[in-house]
Amino acid sequence: MTANEIFLKMKEKLSDIVPEAELKYKSELANEINRLKEERNAVILGHNYMEPALYYSVPDFVGDSLELSRKAAQTDRKVIVFCGVRFMAETAKILNPGKTVLLPSEKAGCSLAGSITAEDVRILKDKFPGVPVVSYVNTYADVKAESDYCCTSGNAAAVVNAIGNDKVIFLPDEFLARNVAAETGKKIIFPSVGFTGMRNADQEPGIDYQMIGWRGRCEVHEKFSVEDITNIRKQFPDVVILAHPECSPEVVAASDFSGSTTAMIRYVEQTKSHRYLLLTECAMGDNIAAANPDKEMLRLCSVRCPHMNQITLEDTLEALQKNQYVIEVPEEIRVKAARAVERMIQIG
Numbered sequence: 001m002t003a004n005e006i007f008l009k010m011k012e013k014l015s016d017i018v019p020e021a022e023l024k025y026k027s028e029l030a031n032e033i034n035r036l037k038e039e040r041n042a043v044i045l046g047h048n049y050m051e052p053a054l055y056y057s058v059p060d061f062v063g064d065s066l067e068l069s070r071k072a073a074q075t076d077r078k079v080i081v082f083c084g085v086r087f088m089a090e091t092a093k094i095l096n097p098g099k100t101v102l103l104p105s106e107k108a109g110c111s112l113a114g115s116i117t118a119e120d121v122r123i124l125k126d127k128f129p130g131v132p133v134v135s136y137v138n139t140y141a142d143v144k145a146e147s148d149y150c151c152t153s154g155n156a157a158a159v160v161n162a163i164g165n166d167k168v169i170f171l172p173d174e175f176l177a178r179n180v181a182a183e184t185g186k187k188i189i190f191p192s193v194g195f196t197g198m199r200n201a202d203q204e205p206g207i208d209y210q211m212i213g214w215r216g217r218c219e220v221h222e223k224f225s226v227e228d229i230t231n232i233r234k235q236f237p238d239v240v241i242l243a244h245p246e247c248s249p250e251v252v253a254a255s256d257f258s259g260s261t262t263a264m265i266r267y268v269e270q271t272k273s274h275r276y277l278l279l280t281e282c283a284m285g286d287n288i289a290a291a292n293p294d295k296e297m298l299r300l301c302s303v304r305c306p307h308m309n310q311i312t313l314e315d316t317l318e319a320l321q322k323n324q325y326v327i328e329v330p331e332e333i334r335v336k337a338a339r340a341v342e343r344m345i346q347i348g
């Protein structure tokens, strides 16, 4: 495909969202990225939160964490360029130790992944001996290595149910944990930070619980409130509201649908309503709007993920040109983390 063909394809999808001059410039970048991608035998994976011009030009596959983990596990390309954040690129490396995995920006972190350390998990395991640990995929490799299972927002409840244990440690997202507890009918407790004075689980008589959570938050999804929903419904009574499970249980309960980013995309495609509000990263609203021109997406556009937004076409081009930033995971950690990630993929 030439730069002009890429420009025309982008224009068809994004003319209402991105100015034409910007599309022209970005199509040139995308053309060079695609050329280098072939030269370097690379595959580009793009998360649903990527900005529209990137999302609709260079990725070979787009999707949520679970889908992209699957694609990373299946690729026969030598280089994986992950247009997402660090924990996602680490997951690709965990599944593909022999391949080069590149993350286009060093600054693409995550408030949720940064909320817990491997040492925190070891302390929890010490306090709740024998209780299986489920970690959301939005964690760093050393935390995954301390976990028995990983999960995504799409299969979290399925993973908890599949374990079949009477108690589960579920980390690190407080809201996802509370939503999973509600969905699976389990009671959840949150041990105090630092664990000072906390007694072992078997020394807690009279407390009935089946899940042990952690108070990590996604700095994007924690911003949405029930008041936002009330205000939007007043202005647009026919709006259908979709909330990501990283939103608070109160927000999820006040919404019409809750699911992973992929489940939200499918929901919008398959329902006949005219107007939607997505309570998730705003770039995804743009990407869904481009794919469904007959449907209106309302925006709360101050809500952008500063980490996902670090990934640009410029950085992606530089990543291929300079072979940066190479993701490494120490083998001892990788082997342990792979066990938890592979269980997540198997449960699906």
Ligand code: SF4
Pocket: 085, 109, 110, 111, 112, 113, 138, 218, 219, 220, 221, 281, 305, 306, 307, 308
């Ligand atoms: S949207 Fe939230 S969970 Fe996702 S990368 Fe950004 S801060 Fe992390």
